[in-house]
Amino acid sequence: MxxxxxxxxxxxxxxxxxxxxxxxxxxxxxxxxxxxxxxxxxxxxxxxxxxxxxxxxxxxxxxxxxxxxxxxxxxxxxxxxxxxxxxxxxxxxxxxxxxxxxxxxxxxxxxxxxxxxxxxxxxxxxxxxxxxxxxxxxxxxxxxxxxxxxxxxxQRRGVVVAAGTGVIALGTDLARWRRADGWGHLLGDCGSGAWIGRAGLEAALRAHDGRRGGSAALLARAEAVFGPPAGLPGRLYPRTDRPAVLASFAPEVAACSGGDPVARDILARAARHIAEAAAAVCPPGEGREIALTGGLFRMGEPLLVPLRAELAEQLPLARPVSAGxxxxxxxxxxxxxxxxxxxxxxxxxxxxxxxxx
Structure with a gap:
């Protein structure tokens, strides 16, 4: 204490x-x-x-x-x-x-x-x-x-996206609450740290197998963080904290995104998912505020640049604000x-x- x-x-x-x-x-x-x-x-x-x-x-x-x-x-x-x-x-x-x-x-x-x-x-x-x-x-x-x-x-009308290991969007018109996602890493949390990390590890294993959609850069980072790819399922599946382990790889995806199109596409898709959740709960009317909060957004520009673009496209009448x-x-x-x-x-x-x- x-x-x-x-x-x-x-x-x-x-x-x-x-x-x-x-x-x-x-x-x-x-x-x-x-x-x-x-x-x-x-x-x-x-x-x-x-x-x-x-x-x-x-x-x-x-x-x-x-x-x-x-x-x-x-x-x-x-x-x-x-x-x-x-x-x-x-x-x-x-x-x-x-x-x-x-x-x-x-x-x-x-x-x-x-x-x-x-x-x-x-x-x-x-x-x-x-x-x-x-x-x-x-x-x-x-x-x-x-x-x-x-x-x-x-206590203002608007929408807040809280994102870290998981992600949830919550909106209100001060009469009722509306929520989107927050369903956990198996059923949802689309665009979250766990989602990004899992997508990055999938791309790494695709490269290991020689399948399309793989990323050699992400494979190298996965080997550096987790060891040989063949042992990854055994190290991941028995864990009770699987979402956190998956999310721990999200910064590696961001770090690779500058020079790797696969990593960049993962973050673009994550931004689309997050914006879709925000759009689903944003109350009607011009000038509604959108705030982003949570550790995922400390990832910085690799995620925030595509997210700003998605929010502008999906919620053109809403106004982004800094979380208070x-x-x-x-x-x-x-x-x-x-x-x-x-x-x-x-x-x-x-x-x-x-x-x-």
């Missing part, structure tokens, strides 16, 4: 109530304390922006401290283990409040990977446990895609909306569940 101090509230005037944001994902658990205040109210009106102008997203209160756990919350037969989450969350929250001199917290928002399909235990236990320990009766339980959306765009923050920022945005009665994001079972409103 590692505390990290933050810069405090950025608003001006009298501070508002304290809120907690929780981000539970595959890489660990983060818990943030923030104070709402003027200038950070997440329910503000959408900004007026000239056509084509890029705007920053955001609107969340800034964390005054973040506590980080490096191990993810485990899952069991009932889904995400609420007991194990509470074992970390409650002492950390009490410590955050004590160090900040805060008497109470007005709202808590928990974003968790798998909330939609594995969150029954959390929904059954967290609201009562948080009320009993912290005295809070305003609780939001959100899918990690929702907190990624809120972190990237705040990450899923922990999104959890604080939702919590602040609950605390100040300004939550505009739609409540929907499995996506964004609220209690005490």
């Amino acid at each position: 590692t505390p990290r101090p933050g810069p405090g509230t950025s608003g001006h005037g009298v501070p508002g109530p304290w809120v907690l944001g929780v981000d539970s994902g595959g890489s660990g658990l983060r818990i943030a304390l923030a104070r709402t205040g003027p200038g950070t109210a997440p329910g503000r009106a959408e900004p007026a922006v000239a056509a084509g102008e890029a705007v920053p997203a955001g609107g969340a209160p800034e964390a005054v401290e973040v506590v980080t756990f490096g191990e993810p919350v485990p899952t069991g037969p009932g889904g995400i283990d609420a007991g194990r989450l509470l074992e970390r969350l409650l002492p950390a929250a009490e410590g955050l409040l004590a160090r900040a001199g805060a008497g109470a917290v007005a709202a808590v928002a928990v974003g968790a990977a798998g909330m939609a399909t594995l969150g029954d235990d959390l929904r059954a236990r967290l609201p009562a446990a948080l009320k009993g320990a912290l005295g809070v009766d305003r609780v939001a339980l959100a899918a990690d895609a929702v907190t990624a959306y809120a972190g990237a765009l705040g 923050g990450d899923p922990l920022t999104g959890a604080l945005t939702v919590a602040a909306g609950l605390a100040t009665d300004t939550l505009r994001l739609p409540s929907e079972p499995g996506m964004l569940d609220t209690a005490g409103l």
Whole structure:
């Protein structure tokens, strides 16, 4: 458990109530304390922006401290283990409040990977446990895609593509949520890190076999990373973390794309898939915003150049914007909306569940 101090509230005037944001994902658990205040109210009106102008997203209160756990919350037969989450969350929250001199917290928002399909235990236990320990009766339980959306765009209409090992697109017109993909590496996640890595390894094995569509450059990189190609199935198939292993090869595809047409075509197809997911969920109307978030986009120009072109073709009326923050920022945005009665994001079972409103 590692505390990290933050810069405090950025608003001006009298501070508002304290809120907690929780981000539970595959890489660990983060818990943030923030104070709402003027200038950070997440329910503000959408900004007026000239056509084509890029705007920053955001609107969340800034964390005054973040506590980080490096191990993810485990899952069991009932889904995400609420007991194990509470074992970390409650002492950390009490410590955050004590160090900040805060008497109470007005709202808590928990974003968790798998909330939609594995969150029954959390929904059954967290609201009562948080009320009993912290005295809070305003609780939001959100899918990690929702907190990624809120972190990237705040409470504005638009679409967010969250991409790393997998990929999911989430859009809202503030009346309902729409999602595309996020089906995992066997059934979907098209254009994701796992998809790119798998396509790159397939091209490597095609070159090894002498089949059309192979890439000698990718074969050389596969041998350098994984060893002799004949042993690749045995090293890959038994792994429980196959998507992550596949995704680990995606940067190799990007590195080869400058001089290898096969690698370049893989990234072009990935960009097309990602843009198709964004187009499927983008709400109607001109000037809707699109934000990209997640580790896949750190791949940089080899992916972003074809992706910009695909987005311009498939969503010519939408406007790309920079993501304002990450899923922990999104959890604080939702919590602040609950605390100040300004939550505009739609409540929907499995996506964004609220209690005490």
